[in-house]
Structures are given as C-alpha cells and as structure tokens.
Amino acid sequence: MSGGSTCSSLHRLISDSVRPCTEAEVVSLTKEKEKELLASLSQVLRQIQLWTRQLESDSDDDELRTQSEDHRYLSYIIADLVFLLTLKSSYVQHLAVKILVAISGFLATSGSNWGFFIRFLCLCMELVVTNALSFSSASSMAGLENSHCNSSSLLVVKPRLKNAGWSTLAEIVRVLRSILKCLNQDSEYDDNLAEVYLDSVYTSLSNMPWDSLDVIYNSQNSFSLDTLDEESRVMLLGNLIQLFCSMVEQCGSVDDTGRSQDKHPFFGLVTNLVPKLFYWCLSMQGQRVITCIRQYFRHKLLVLMLRLSLQIHLDCCILVSWLQLLHNYFQELLWQPIASPGSVQDDCLEGSPFLLSNSDGEVYNMCSRHLKRQAIFLFLRCCFSLINPREGAKKLCACLTTDSCLNFDPDLDCIGKRRGLLELYKWLQGNLHLDVFVDYEMYIENCVNFSLSFLQLFVHEDDILFKVLLQLLSLPFCVEQKFNKRKWTAQDTKEDILFHVSNVFNPVHLFHLFLAELHYDHQVLLDYLISKDTGTDCAEYLLRCLRLVSDSWPLFMEFSLSGKVTNQSSDKRRKMLLGSSDDQFGLASTTLKNIPSLEEECKSDLEYSYQHYATAESHYKKAKECLFSLKTSVENLHQKNLFQYNPEVLLKRLMRFQELCSMAR
Numbered sequence: 001m002s003g004g005s006t007c008s009s010l011h012r013l014i015s016d017s018v019r020p021c022t023e024a025e026v027v028s029l030t031k032e033k034e035k036e037l038l039a040s041l042s043q044v045l046r047q048i049q050l051w052t053r054q055l056e057s058d059s060d061d062d063e064l065r066t067q068s069e070d071h072r073y074l075s076y077i078i079a080d081l082v083f084l085l086t087l088k089s090s091y092v093q094h095l096a097v098k099i100l101v102a103i104s105g106f107l108a109t110s111g112s113n114w115g116f117f118i119r120f121l122c123l124c125m126e127l128v129v130t131n132a133l134s135f136s137s138a139s140s141m142a143g144l145e146n147s148h149c150n151s152s153s154l155l156v157v158k159p160r161l162k163n164a165g166w167s168t169l170a171e172i173v174r175v176l177r178s179i180l181k182c183l184n185q186d187s188e189y190d191d192n193l194a195e196v197y198l199d200s201v202y203t204s205l206s207n208m209p210w211d212s213l214d215v216i217y218n219s220q221n222s223f224s225l226d227t228l229d230e231e232s233r234v235m236l237l238g239n240l241i242q243l244f245c246s247m248v249e250q251c252g253s254v255d256d257t258g259r260s261q262d263k264h265p266f267f268g269l270v271t272n273l274v275p276k277l278f279y280w281c282l283s284m285q286g287q288r289v290i291t292c293i294r295q296y297f298r299h300k301l302l303v304l305m306l307r308l309s310l311q312i313h314l315d316c317c318i319l320v321s322w323l324q325l326l327h328n329y330f331q332e333l334l335w336q337p338i339a340s341p342g343s344v345q346d347d348c349l350e351g352s353p354f355l356l357s358n359s360d361g362e363v364y365n366m367c368s369r370h371l372k373r374q375a376i377f378l379f380l381r382c383c384f385s386l387i388n389p390r391e392g393a394k395k396l397c398a399c400l401t402t403d404s405c406l407n408f409d410p411d412l413d414c415i416g417k418r419r420g421l422l423e424l425y426k427w428l429q430g431n432l433h434l435d436v437f438v439d440y441e442m443y444i445e446n447c448v449n450f451s452l453s454f455l456q457l458f459v460h461e462d463d464i465l466f467k468v469l470l471q472l473l474s475l476p477f478c479v480e481q482k483f484n485k486r487k488w489t490a491q492d493t494k495e496d497i498l499f500h501v502s503n504v505f506n507p508v509h510l511f512h513l514f515l516a517e518l519h520y521d522h523q524v525l526l527d528y529l530i531s532k533d534t535g536t537d538c539a540e541y542l543l544r545c546l547r548l549v550s551d552s553w554p555l556f557m558e559f560s561l562s563g564k565v566t567n568q569s570s571d572k573r574r575k576m577l578l579g580s581s582d583d584q585f586g587l588a589s590t591t592l593k594n595i596p597s598l599e600e601e602c603k604s605d606l607e608y609s610y611q612h613y614a615t616a617e618s619h620y621k622k623a624k625e626c627l628f629s630l631k632t633s634v635e636n637l638h639q640k641n642l643f644q645y646n647p648e649v650l651l652k653r654l655m656r657f658q659e660l661c662s663m664a665r
Contacts, residue, residue: 006055006110007073010048010103017044018080034089041084041095048102055109070113075120075156077103082124083160085171093171101178105186108193115196118179122204124157125172128164133212170236176201177243180250198251201243202266210273214280234293237281241300244270244277245307252311267312270304275321277301282329295371298329302374309381310467316416319382323423326382330375333368338376338431338453373458377468379427384474386420425497428504447503452513459517462528466537469514472505473544508552511545512559512619520622522629529634530644539650546653553660557620624661627654 017040029037081103084096100121107114161168183194251264281297305322308314314322326334432450458465518524528538549556631654637643638651 006051006106007070007077007113009051010106011073011077013044013047014077014080014099017041018084029087029089029092034092038091038095041092041099045095045099045102048099048106052102052106052109055106071116072156074113074117078117078120078124079157079160082121082157082164082168082172085168086161086163086165097171097175097178100175101182104179105182108183114193115200118197118200120157121172121175122200123154124161125169125176126204126207127158127161128169128172129208129213131161132165132169133209165232166236167232170232170239173236173239173243177239177246180243180246184246184250194250198247198264198266201247202264202269205266206269210276214276237277237297238300241277241281241297241304244273245300245304248304248307248311252307263312267308271308271312271314271318274301274305274308275325277304278325278329295368298371299374302330302371302378306374306378306381306464309378309385314382314385316386319386319416320419323379323382323419326375326379330371333372333375334379334427335430336372338450338457369457370461373461373464376457377464377471379423380468380471383420383424383427384471386416387424388474389416421497424501428500432500432504444503447500447506448509448513450504451506451510452517455510455513455517459514462531462534466528466534466541469510469541470537470544472510473507473541473548475501475505507545507548508555509559511549512556512623515623515626516619518626520626522626522633525626525630526633529647530637532644535644539645539647543650543653546657550653550656550660553664556623557664559619627657628661630654631658 018037078100081096081100085093087093104114104117107117180197183197247266248270251266278301281301282294432446458468525538525542528534529542531538631651634643634647634651634654638647
C-alpha cells in the first residue's frame with residue numbers, strides 16, 4: 001500500500017470494526033457482542049500486520065496527504081482503541097493493546113507520523129490520570145501543549161475517556177512498554193525513533209502528579225473518586241515498574257551511542273520515584289498481597305535500582321537512602337548467613353522470581369536466593385560507591401577503623417566514606433564475627449571459606465556474576481598489606497576495616513576460587529568471552545585479574561585451601577547440590593553478635609573433604625593449565641577471524657602470565 005493512504009486506510013479499517021461499540025458508548029459487553037468484537041479486532045490485527053509486511057517492499061510514491069489530515073485520522077484511531085481499553089473485558093483489552101503495538105510498527109515502517117502517534121498515546125495516559133484524580137481541564141490543556149497536539153485532537157479523545165480509570169492507565173502503560181520492546185528487537189527501525197520515544201514518554205511522565213498518586217493507595221482519603229481494586233493496583237504497579245526498567249536500560253543504550261554528553265533526564269525522574277515505588281508496592285497496610293506478587297515487586301524494584309546504579313552516578317544522599325530501603329525491606333536477606341543453602345527443586349529454574357506454587361512458603365524459598373543475590377549486589381554497590389566516589393578516589397583519611405567511623409566529620413565526602421565502610425564492616429561482622437577469631441590461621445581459613453560461599457551464591461547467575469566480581473575490584477586500598485601472625489596480635493588491626501575487606505575479598509584468592517568453581521574448564525571461560533551478554537565484562541575481569549596476578553605473583557602461587565571447607569562445591573555444568581537448612585527469618589531485630597557465624601556453620605553436616613583443593617601446588621598447576629588452554633583457544637579463533645572482538649590485549653596478558661610460569665619452574 002502507498003504511504004499517502006496509510007492513516008486513512010487505518011482509520012476506515014478500525015472505525016468499521018469498533019463503531020457499533022463506540023457509538024453505543026457501552027461500559028460492559030454481552031457475550032454475543034464480545035465475541036463479535038473479538039472476531040473483528042482479530043481481523044484488524046491480521047490486516048495491519050499484512051500491511052506492515054507489504055510496506056517493507058512497497059516502492060510506490062503516491063501523493064502524500066497533508067500532515068494535519070493524517071494527524072486527524074490518527075487521533076480518531078487512537079481514541080477508538082483507547083476506548084476499548086476502558087471496557088470490562090480482558091480479551092478485548094488484550095487485542096486492543098496488540099493492535100496499538102501493531103500500528104506503532106506499521107507507522108515506524110512507513111516512516112511517517114510515528115512521533116505523533118507516540119505523543120498522542122502519552123497524552124491519553126495523562127488524560128486518564130487527570131480524569132481519575134478529577135483535576136481541572138487546565139491541566140489537561142497543559143498536557144496537550146507539552147504533547148504537541150492540537151485542540152481538535154483533544155476534543156476527539158476526551159469523550160472516549162470519561163469512563164477511564166486506573167485499569168485503563170495500566171493498559172496504556174503496557175502498550176508503551178510493548179512498543180519499546182519492539183523497537184529494541186527490530187534492528188531495521190531508525191535509531192532516532194528510540195530518542196523520540198524516550199523524550200515523549202519522559203515529558204508525559206514528568207507531567208504526572210506523582211505526589212497526588214499516593215491517594216490511590218489510601219482508601220480513607222476522600223480525594224480518591226475512583227476505587228482501585230486489588231487486580232488493577234497490581235497490574236498498574238507491575239506495568240509501571242516494567243516500563244521504568246525498560247526505559248532505564250534504553251536510556252543507557254542511547255547515551256552510549258555518544259549522541260548525548262549528558263545523561264537523559266529520565267534517570268533523575270525515576271531515581272526520585274524509587275522511595276514512592278517501595279511505599280506503593282511493599283507497604284500496603286490492610287491489603288492482602290500474596291507472597292508471589294510481593295516477591296515479584298521486590299525483584300523488579302531491585303532490578304530497577306541496580307540498572308540505575310550501573311547507568312548513573314548516585315550522590316551520597318541517594319546512596320544512603322537506598323541503604324536504608326535495603327535494611328527496611330530486605331533485612332532478612334542481607335543478614336542471613338551467606339553460606340546458608342537455598343532450596344532447589346528439580347522441576348523448576350533455581351532462583352526464578354516467576355514461579356507459581358500452592359504454598360507461599362515454597363514460593364519464598366524458591367525465589368529468596370535470587371533476591372538475596374540482587375540485594376547483596378546492590379548493597380555492595382551502594383557501600384563501594386560511598387567509599388570510592390566515581391569522580392575520583394580520595395585517600396580514606398581516618399576512616400580505617402570502626403571507632404573512627406563513628407566520629408563523623410562535617411565533610412560530606414568523608415561522611416559518605418565512613419558510612420559505606422561502617423555498613424560493610426557490620427555486614428561482614430554479621431557473617432564472620434571478625435572479633436572472635438584469635439588465631440590468624442583460623443581467621444584466614446574462614447575468610448577464604450566466606451569468599452567461596454559468596455562466589456557460589458553468584459556463580460549460577462551469569463548476568464550479574466562478572467558485575468559483582470568487577471565491583472569487588474573497585475574498592476581502593478591505601479597500601480599493599482602483608483598479613484602475618486605478628487601483625488594479627490595488634491588490636492588496631494582487628495578493628496581495621498580494610499584489613500578485613502582485603503582478606504575476605506582478596507582479588508587473587510577470588511580469582512583462584514573462580515577458576516576452581518569452573519572446575520578449571522577453559523571452555524567455560526571461552527563461552528563467557530564470546531557471549532554477547534557476558535563477553536565484555538568477562539574480558540575486563542580477566543584483564544584486571546591477570547594484571548593483579550602479575551603484580552602479586554607469590555600470592556598467586558602460594559594460594560591454597562584447607563582440607564575442609566564449609567558448604568558444597570558448585571558445578572557450573574550441573575545443578576548445585578544443596579542440603580537442608582533452617583530458614584533465617586526475623587533477623588532484623590537481632591543484634592549482630594547473635595547472628596550465626598560462618599564458624600558455627602562449619603559444624604553442619606555439609607562439611608566434606610576437598611581433595612582437589614588440597615595443596616597450593618595443585619591450585620597453581622590447575623589454574624596454569626586452564627589459562628594456557630584458554631590462550632591457545634583464543635589464538636586459534638583469532639587467527640580464523642572468528643572472535644567477535646580484537647583479543648590482542650587479553651592475549652598479551654596471557655602471554656605475560658605464561659612467561660611468569662616459565663620463570664617459576
């Protein structure tokens with residue numbers, strides 16, 4: 001079909017299908033009318049999809065209609081379809097959503113009027129909110145001007161939305177998120193469409209009366225004229241958080257292209273909304289929320305915060321407030337011993353937050369380990385960001401001991417570092433009881449055991465594994481510290497936070513443990529390197545670790561584990577074997593010294609001998625053979641031009657490692 005007839009053809013197609021419904025202005029449908037409407041909408045969807053495929057090869061150059069005429073047609077089209085979202089039929093709503101998404105793809109393919117379509121859809125979203133909150137028409141006109149639509153378009157859509165409520169808003173948000181997913185999945189779309197989308201949706205979201213939206217979760221407030229049922233509330237919050245997560249990721253992709261020197265203002269908007277989202281999703285007093293829905297909200301909120309923390313620099317006040325949110329809503333996960341095994345079922349994906357179960361307790365057990373990974377990762381990011389601000393690491397001045405952390409300095413940067421160090425120390429203290437190990441060898445052994453348990457917690461979730469490992473490399477150390485028995489006797493050393501962090505998260509030890517967790521299989525490392533999801537992060541981690549190994553060669557050669565270690569070894573190529581353990585709940589009000597330590601965990605039945613962890617020589621030999629094999633494989637792929645990026649730098653580091661091994665013979 002020709003480009004000049006797109007909007008008029010769409011209008012005729014949709015108008016003929018939904019006119020009986022819109023003319024009657026019905027709120028609910030009879031079964032017969034619903035079946036007829038569903039059949040018509042299905043035909044509309046198939047026809048739009050057919051036209052879209054035809055447009056991809058259409059070269060006609062008919063005379064184009066005026067832009068104002070196209071906009072008028074689109075106004076009627078969107079108004080009719082949004083009206084269908086107000087009907088009390090989930091099937092009709094589902095098809096209306098799919099048709100709106102299909103129209104977006106159709107217009108994007110045609111190369112015209114897509115920007116108006118998105119802006120007008122955003123205007124509908126604003127009008128639904130103002131209608132539900134009963135604001136004056138002045139606010140609607142303001143939204144109209146910001147959306148670059150004319151007054152005639154407003155007159156078209158307002159009558160269709162008089163019955164729109166929060167469930168309609170949830171569906172419009174779902175449409176917007178689905179459109180963004182389509183933009184990301186189809187590489188043939190113009191890159192500028194993503195920028196138009198982000199700017200349009202951000203403008204609309206910035207016009208939202210977010211403070212007034214608190215009213216929809218307070219049934220006692222007389223200002224709420226639209227009763228929000230439980231299902232609509234869950235759908236609205238779920239779709240809204242999903243949209244925010246997708247937009248944060250998309251904003252980061254747009255900024256990475258280099259077309260913008262500054263971060264998109266949407267980052268600031270959603271960062272400021274995080275506390276409200278926690279209140280709306282997790283603080284519903286007097287309302288019954290089943291466990292799986294609550295866990296899903298917890299999962300998505302953590303995803304949102306992690307994506308934000310990876311995209312933008314968060315100032316000290318935001319980081320401190322996020323730490324408080326973690327303590328308020330994820331305390332049982334943060335203070336649960338890191339080595340406590342979770343429950344894994346044979347017939348489900350371990351750690352998935354989307355599992356269904358008849359038992360709330362089973363749902364919690366299945367997804368708590370996944371949430372624990374996310375919560376701990378975000379906690380560490382907040383602490384490390386406070387300790388080491390992105391704009392440049394300054395010396396840690398007097399922030400090295402627990403006592404000095406309690407004496408706050410007026411300097412905000414120093415306060416932030418002290419808060420980060422203190423939070424990190426308390427968390428380690430809760431897992432290791434750092435002040436009860438009087439024997440240095442016992443202390444080092446338990447630090448390594450904790451590191452192993454920490455690594456096993458993340459090793460099965462590839463998308464954040466290397467982000468966590470890279471995060472642990474970001475903590476600045478004042479000097480290279482050599483620890484020995486004589487120094488251990490000094491009381492100030494036991495209170496030195498960086499002393500403990502240096503042992504627990506020793507990067508050379510972690511690198512050894514990481515290779516051991518992969519069973520020294522260089523093919524697993526190669527899979528990581530060539531994966532589009534983990535390739536970049538894995539390459540960076542290997543480069544930085546190989547440099548550390550070169551700088552700390554004796555430490556790398558001498559690393560060993562004791563004959564017995566706590567917890568079980570995980571196999572990257574099979575499910576992790578997990579035993580039973582009591583769930584650790586209600587720890588929020590427990591003092592740190594009453595939290596079970598890893599030393600007590602050593603008494604569990606999970607202890608067994610690690611023969612492949614027996615000596616320093618076996619560790620060094622297996623790590624050497626693994627990295628030699630990796631070097632050979634990367635070289636072979638590179639020679640055949642099969643490697644997806646230039647691995648020359650990695651090969652140089654591996655060559656240097658090989659030279660050091662040769663000299664050590």
